[in-house]
Amino acid sequence: MNAEVFxxxxxxxxxTSLGASLVFFLKKQISETLRKLLTGFAAGVMVAASFWSLLxxxxxxxxxxxxxxxxxxVGILFLLFLDEITPHMHxxxxxxxxxxxxxxxxxxxxxxxxxxxxxxxxVGVVYAGWMAGGAGVSKTAALVLALGIAIQNFPEGAIVSxxxxxxxxxxxxxxxxxxxxxxxxxxxxLVTIAAATVVIPILPYFLAFAAGAMMYVVVExxxxxxxxGKHTNFGTIAFSLGFVLMMILDVALG
Numbered sequence: 001m002n003a004e005v006f007x008x009x010x011x012x013x014x015x016t017s018l019g020a021s022l023v024f025f026l027k028k029q030i031s032e033t034l035r036k037l038l039t040g041f042a043a044g045v046m047v048a049a050s051f052w053s054l055l056x057x058x059x060x061x062x063x064x065x066x067x068x069x070x071x072x073x074v075g076i077l078f079l080l081f082l083d084e085i086t087p088h089m090h091x092x093x094x095x096x097x098x099x100x101x102x103x104x105x106x107x108x109x110x111x112x113x114x115x116x117x118x119x120x121x122x123v124g125v126v127y128a129g130w131m132a133g134g135a136g137v138s139k140t141a142a143l144v145l146a147l148g149i150a151i152q153n154f155p156e157g158a159i160v161s162x163x164x165x166x167x168x169x170x171x172x173x174x175x176x177x178x179x180x181x182x183x184x185x186x187x188x189x190l191v192t193i194a195a196a197t198v199v200i201p202i203l204p205y206f207l208a209f210a211a212g213a214m215m216y217v218v219v220e221x222x223x224x225x226x227x228x229g230k231h232t233n234f235g236t237i238a239f240s241l242g243f244v245l246m247m248i249l250d251v252a253l254g
Contacts, residue, residue: 004139005127008146009189012123013182015150016116019157020178023171026162033234036226038155040235043222044242045152046214052250053145054122054211057129057137058204067204074205075118075212082114083220113181118213119149120188125206127189128196132203144253148246153182 058068126145129137161178165171192199192206199206226235 005131005193008127008143009120009123009186009193011143011146012119012149012153012185015153016157016182016185017179019154019159020161020175020182022158023161023165023174023178026158026165032229033231035159036229036231036235037238038159039222040226040238041242042152042155042159043218043226043235044239044244045148045246046218046222046242047239048243048246048250049122049145049148049152050211050214050218052247053126053141053148054207054214057126057141058207058211061129061137061207062204067202068208071205071208072212072215075209075214076216078209079118079213079216079220113184116153116182116185117188118210118217119153120185121192121206122210122214123149123185124189124192125199125203125210128193128199129203129207131193132196132200137203140253141250144250148249149185151246152242153185157182 055068055072058071059065062068123142123146126137126142130139130142157178160181161174164174164177169177226232226239
């Protein structure tokens with residue numbers, strides 16, 4: 001694996017780490033307005049990345065719509081399965097107490113970590129396609145996807161870290177767990193690239209699979225988060241800005 005690929009798969013992890021570092025500058029709890037803005041922006045970036053960086057190449061590299069359709073639906077079902085065996089990212093608080101807090105904290109870290117796996121796979125699949133050549137994926141397109149996921153990982157890193165801070169965890173420990181939740185992404189990328197000989201022949205399916213998994217996270221986790229309570233228009237505006245930014249990056253650079 002060359003240096004460009006390694007740097008590319010580390011970019012999303014850097015985004016999560018920078019987002020988690022916000023705990024050193026924030027108070028105990030992130031404001032509801034800022035949470036809506038961050039969540040909406042992340043959702044917009046992920047929707048745009050799912051189409052232009054994943055679904056579009058899947059369609060372009062196949063003679064029919066079948067790989068894109070099948071891969072997308074399998075990605076949705078895979079995340080649905082994960083949600084059945086793990087907790088959701090948006091959990092209601094239960095009664096207080098150290099044990100209850102610890103349980104919520106563990107569930108939150110586990111949920112976000114598992115939901116980062118498809119994003120890591122997406123970056124790995126695209127870089128594997130570029131390294132293989134002739135798969136309809138350019139080096140620039142792979143870099144754009146990595147940057148897009150890093151952009152949406154920044155608010156995600158903050159969103160997972162600040163609730164831990166509110167539970168009474170120290171800022172250093174909160175930052176550590178926020179970074180740890182994103183460490184699974186480069187690992188998932190490396191595993192996917194290592195399996196490139198298996199992945200490349202069915203690359204359109206894998207691209208669409210990653211798109212479906214990311215869209216599931218948007219619809220199931222991010223949109224409900226940005227739409228609850230008051231001032232939901234903040235989340236909608238942030239979604240639009242995130243979508244347009246990722247679209248510009250992908251179309252202009254890809």
